[in-house]
Amino acid sequence: MTKKLTAKRIKSYIKYLQKQRILVLGDLMLDEFIWGSVNRISPEAPVPVVQVMRESAFPGGAANVARNITDFGATAIIGGMIGQDENGAKLLAILEKSGIATNGIISVPEFSTIVKTRIIAQHQQIVRVDREKKKKVTQPEIDDLLSKLRDIVRHVDAIIIEDYGKGFITQALVEQIITLAADHLKLVTVDPNPANPLDWAGAALVKPNRKEAFSAAGLPYTEEEHSIREIGDVLLEKWRVKSVLITLGEEGMMLFDPPEKPYHIPTRAREVFDVSGAGDTVIAYYTMAIAAGLSSAHAAEIANHAAGVVVGKLGTATLTPAELATSFDEQEKPVRVPLRETRVRQIHT
Numbered sequence: 001m002t003k004k005l006t007a008k009r010i011k012s013y014i015k016y017l018q019k020q021r022i023l024v025l026g027d028l029m030l031d032e033f034i035w036g037s038v039n040r041i042s043p044e045a046p047v048p049v050v051q052v053m054r055e056s057a058f059p060g061g062a063a064n065v066a067r068n069i070t071d072f073g074a075t076a077i078i079g080g081m082i083g084q085d086e087n088g089a090k091l092l093a094i095l096e097k098s099g100i101a102t103n104g105i106i107s108v109p110e111f112s113t114i115v116k117t118r119i120i121a122q123h124q125q126i127v128r129v130d131r132e133k134k135k136k137v138t139q140p141e142i143d144d145l146l147s148k149l150r151d152i153v154r155h156v157d158a159i160i161i162e163d164y165g166k167g168f169i170t171q172a173l174v175e176q177i178i179t180l181a182a183d184h185l186k187l188v189t190v191d192p193n194p195a196n197p198l199d200w201a202g203a204a205l206v207k208p209n210r211k212e213a214f215s216a217a218g219l220p221y222t223e224e225e226h227s228i229r230e231i232g233d234v235l236l237e238k239w240r241v242k243s244v245l246i247t248l249g250e251e252g253m254m255l256f257d258p259p260e261k262p263y264h265i266p267t268r269a270r271e272v273f274d275v276s277g278a279g280d281t282v283i284a285y286y287t288m289a290i291a292a293g294l295s296s297a298h299a300a301e302i303a304n305h306a307a308g309v310v311v312g313k314l315g316t317a318t319l320t321p322a323e324l325a326t327s328f329d330e331q332e333k334p335v336r337v338p339l340r341e342t343r344v345r346q347i348h349t
Helices: 007-018 062-072 086-097 139-154 171-183 210-217 225-239 278-291 296-310 321-332 339-347
Strands: 021-026 028-041 048-061 075-083 101-108 114-121 124-131 158-162 187-191 243-247 253-256 263-265
Touching: 007 278, 007 296, 007 321, 021 062, 021 139, 021 278, 028 062, 028 075, 028 086, 048 062, 048 086, 048 114, 062 075, 062 086, 062 158, 062 278, 075 086, 075 139, 086 101, 101 139, 139 171, 158 171, 158 278, 171 187, 187 278, 210 225, 210 243, 225 243, 225 253, 243 278, 243 296, 253 296, 263 296, 278 296, 296 321
Parallel strands: 021 075, 021 158, 028 114, 075 101, 158 187
Antiparallel strands: 028 048, 114 124, 243 253, 253 263
């Protein structure tokens, strides 16, 4: 197994991550946030009354993966489907303002752009409102997309397939994307959706969370570590991919990368305010690191630290190079035990 990644080494690697050009393909969404405060309960029903203070909007779904990449200083090109509607135009404008290239997006007249609206008060999400109508991408639409991607793929370092199960990612599309990537020697990583079981053969890595992993393996859910190890072996064989990275929430993540032994990485999160988009962060940073030439183990460590930073923020957050470096610095600080606790430990030794 590769030696543990140190704070000194990550600082030298950051510039290589920032040089990467990543194509992100998947379900595109507009994430809206309504921020406010709650001071009373409605007289009309037992629900909180939110006094709105401000509103904001960000790229969501697969577009949040791209946002993670560009906010770190690397280059992201987004591919997906939007409607010819007001929300689609708003999402395009936000993507362009965020520095995300939009030349892989197709606009479909009969499709409504997906919008997720979160209402947050006192640092807590009160409710989420989803506006979506699932639509499977058709072969003519795939052909339109591929006509855009053939030139794009030549100039990127890796491709991320981000499946939110809304209809854009289909087996036909996956097979053609993986073939196109292979033709140009580009690696493909995948964030799957259990509601949309697909064949990922030819991808470099698939990244499910714990529940998604058990669902994909067709086995009953459990939190026992030995079962996770078994699941990893099952998925490597089922998906016929080089590596599988299973995220485990507060327990970190487990990397399966034969012939190396399974590699468990404890979580780096200190406080958890919001897990929205943490999986997006993991796949973004793992892919940037692998594309930069780092080992699978080091890529997973970087992704783990990045996720530990974003879950400490509200909303679908991102992080900066300085925040990533600080997370590694904190890892190496000695644990200070209060004098009183030290004495108690000595007494009981």
